[in-house]
Amino acid sequence: MSNSVKVAINGFGRIGRMAFRRAYEENQVEVGPKLEVVAINDLSDPANLAYLLKYDSAHGIFNHEVSFYKDESHANVFFPWKELGVKVVLESTGFYLKKELAQDHIDAGAEYVIMSAPAKDDTPTFVYGVNTDKLTPDMHVVSGASCTTNCLSPMLSVIEKKWGVKAGFMTTVHAYTNDQTTLDLIKAKDFRRGRAAAENIVPTSTGAAKAVKLVIPSMAGRLDGIAIRVPVLDGSLCDLTLELKEHGATVEEINxxxxxxxxxxxxxxxxxxxxxxxSRDILGRTEGSIFDATETKVIKTEDGAELVKVFAWYDNEFSYTCQFVRLAKKVASFVA
Structure with missing residues (x-):
């Protein structure tokens, strides 16, 4: 494949599989560096992984031939990236979320690692289109943040640039995920996430709002949020309330x-x-955030300031994956 960069996907779960699909589709039609997936590393049965790549309850059938073989020629090498010529690793296991852990990929021969989840240390964090102008070739380990941060940041950045933000609160009305359970089971860290996901509205925590400061530094200490998990398979909604610094905002101007x-x-x-x-209407949307102009609200406070409420939709799997792949292609351009 000409003008391509060899990529490995470490962890072939929901995001890993969606990243493979998206990279494959973009390689058929788009110009620029192509992500050539030459290796998939996962602990699960390859036959099961191939089946789940082909058939997906949320995103439909992957209408391409899917086959597999188990390559044991590198059985004695934990990550055979050097031997395979891998330049970029899409880290989708959810475990290598610190620089020191992601360094294993670099030591194995890769040049760059992109985490598909919020980092658990000071790894540089990027939301494509919002702060990727700060991404430089010397950043060999980066994070693509979370699906909710990718929804929140574009919408927020527009308002923050115009009026500034005193403080805000975000609620994500979020589809249930695989860290919940289908039946009532033990969940030591969060009892509520142990309740039947398809039968309950589940309040829980999210770090997405606080993580915005990593993408929009002026928001440090100004934003917090919660998540409300709801009984839908995919498709989520970000509800953002802001007190603005400057006066004069109207529904019409915000929109x-x-x-x-x-x-x-x-x-x-x-x-x-x-x-x-x-929510079902936004499944498969490729934008990280879909602003809903029908729900914008503005009221004036006693001191004349404006309190603003805005909403954005996102496919918490595919919208995020498209952003993640865009970030990966930006990184790949450093070695293409």
């Missing part, structure tokens, strides 16, 4: 600015919606 951003500097990253949609 106009978000629309302009979706057609300009954030095109492909921020979508814009004016229809009365529901």
């Amino acid at each position: 106009a600015l978000e629309k302009a951003a979706s057609e300009g500097e954030l095109k492909g990253v921020l979508g814009y919606n004016t229809d009365p949609i529901v």
Whole structure:
């Protein structure tokens, strides 16, 4: 494959498989560096992994031939990246979330590692289109943040640049995920996540709002949030309430600015919606965040400031994966 960068996917779960699908699809039509997946590393049965790549309850059938063989020629090498010519590792296990752990990939011969989850240390964090102008070739280990941070940041950045933000609170109404259970079971760290996910509305924690400071530094200490897990398989909604620094914001101006951003500097990253949609309607959307102009609200506080409420949808699996792959292609351009 010409103009390609060899990539390995470490961890072939929900995001790993979606990343493979997205990279494959983009390789068929897009210009620029292509992500050539030459290795998939996972502890699970290869036959089962191939089956789950082909058939997906949320995203449908992958309409391409899927076959597999178990390569044991590197059985004595934990990560055979040097031998395979791997330049970039898409780290999707959820375990290598510190630089010192991700360094294993670098030591094995890869040049770059991109985490598909929030880092647990000071690893540089990027939301494609929002702060990727700060991404430089000397950053060999980076994080693509979370699906919710990728939804929140584009919408928020537009408002923050115009009016500034005193403080805010975010609620993500989020599809259930694989860290929950289908029946009531023991969950020592969070009792509520142990309740039947498909039968309950489950309040729980999220670090997505606080993590925004890693992408938009001016928001440090100004934003917090919670998650409400709901009984849908995929498709989520970010509800953001902000107190603005500058006065004068209106529903019309907020919507106009978000629309302009979706057609300009954030095109492909921020979508814009004016229809009365529901969560199923955004499944498969490639933007990391789909601003919903039908739900924008503004009220004035006693001191004349504005309290703003805005909403954005996101496919918490595929929208995020598209952002993750965009980030991977940006990193791959350093070695292409």
